[in-house]
Amino acid sequence: MKVVERLEELRTERDRFQGVFGLVPTMGFLHEGHLSLVRRAKQSCDHVGVSIYVNPTQFSPEEDLSSYPRDLDRDLDLLQREGVNLVWTPKDEQLYPPGFSTWIDAGELTQKLEGAYRPTHFRGVTTIVAKLFLAFTPDIAVFGQKDAQQAVVIQRMVRDLNFPLEVVVAPIVREADGLAMSSRNVYLNPDERSAAVVLNRSLKQAEERYAGGERDADALRAVVLDILAEEPLAKTQYVSVAHPETLDELHGSISSALVSMAVYFGKTRLIDNVILG
């Protein structure tokens, strides 16, 4: 496994790989969720590259950029064991040189759901992901369904700008008790950690109601909100039942939907989702 820091080295190393190349972009502090993306990439690709970069431009000033968890040695060890071929660990100065001024904006999609609470988040995401795509020139890029809106936004960008690659979205990986894996779970104290299971429980309940024939978007939203409201440590920011592609909020009768949420436990903001139908 080759680990490089400079873009020029990355391009040199990348050029050595013939065949289908897969990319898994990450912010490091890897867990089983990330490793599942690597394994998914390996299924479809001859070679797999991973980027480890905590991208400052997708954090707003009040968010957790400086405290975001990092453990590069452990990350590299995990990636080595997964048989990753190439890892890029760039520094800020290289990705955002003096005078950096070019941004990619995927429009209306980015102002809904997460974007309503994190207004500059997706501009940072699309810009860094485009840069990673242009640095690695992958044939396939794998993202997690955990960040459901991010997956939709990136698929839109790839289509709109004609990136010559395929986006694969891999399922959410959960802890034994159902909590979606996230690097931010380490912020939770033991009480919050136990309480956080309510996210998955509420989504399961929505799934069951949908399986039982419930097709009213507002009823499904209410099911989730009610379960979250029963957990005193959970402070719900939003629960959404939205169109899976346009992300428009749905009301009345639905066929399919993305049910998603953001919930605070103390200062820790967790997200989770499920697609119905």
Added chain:
Amino acid sequence: MKVVERLEELRTERDRFQGVFGLVPTMGFLHEGHLSLVRRAKQSCDHVGVSIYVNPTQFSPEEDLSSYPRDLDRDLDLLQREGVNLVWTPKDEQLYPPGFSTWIDAGELTQKLEGAYRPTHFRGVTTIVAKLFLAFTPDIAVFGQKDAQQAVVIQRMVRDLNFPLEVVVAPIVREADGLAMSSRNVYLNPDERSAAVVLNRSLKQAEERYAGGERDADALRAVVLDILAEEPLAKTQYVSVAHPETLDELHGSISSALVSMAVYFGKTRLIDNVILG
């Protein structure tokens, strides 16, 4: 020479070319200026591709999109004679499908000079150029110095987003009397056509004054403005003496500068420029 309309065909044909591939993006109605870009590309490349597409998103509603001159048969004939390998003539529906919403913005640079008068122009330019880059995946892309700010903006985009290609900027090609070649010159009536030579004459005068030791930005700007003012058919929109990379307007003593202008002759807006130093 292969001429294709659909993106999928373009990718298939592009994949057949090994070696260094050059791209010359155009809006068609080709003249010697465009052909000089093709020749410049051929100097450095094994294969050359050209796009012919009048990009609607770089025109504002009051501009000349519908009347922009077109002559595809003649264009293809000219490109064939230059030994071009691959031509893409896409349709709007393919480049801007329903729901298109992703834009690239190169920031502050795009709000100066031309951008001050054409506020959405460069967003359209950077977005379509990025799409052309991702469609052709060229090693080298050639642009004309005629659109000086466009060249600066695209170089910034390429650097900021890590496009894996080199931008070459080729010199302005002029008619025998000095008028910079432009597809829009066909709009000029005979009187306007004669009068339009004043652009080059004013730039020549600035060059001479610079060669003679004049280093005061305001004095150089005044030289150009005075000469333009002597031509009754010329309605000057702006004359700028700016930093060649930041495009900041310069005052007082300079070392180098981009002297540029936009001038109306009737309804026809012409631009021209020279780099001093």
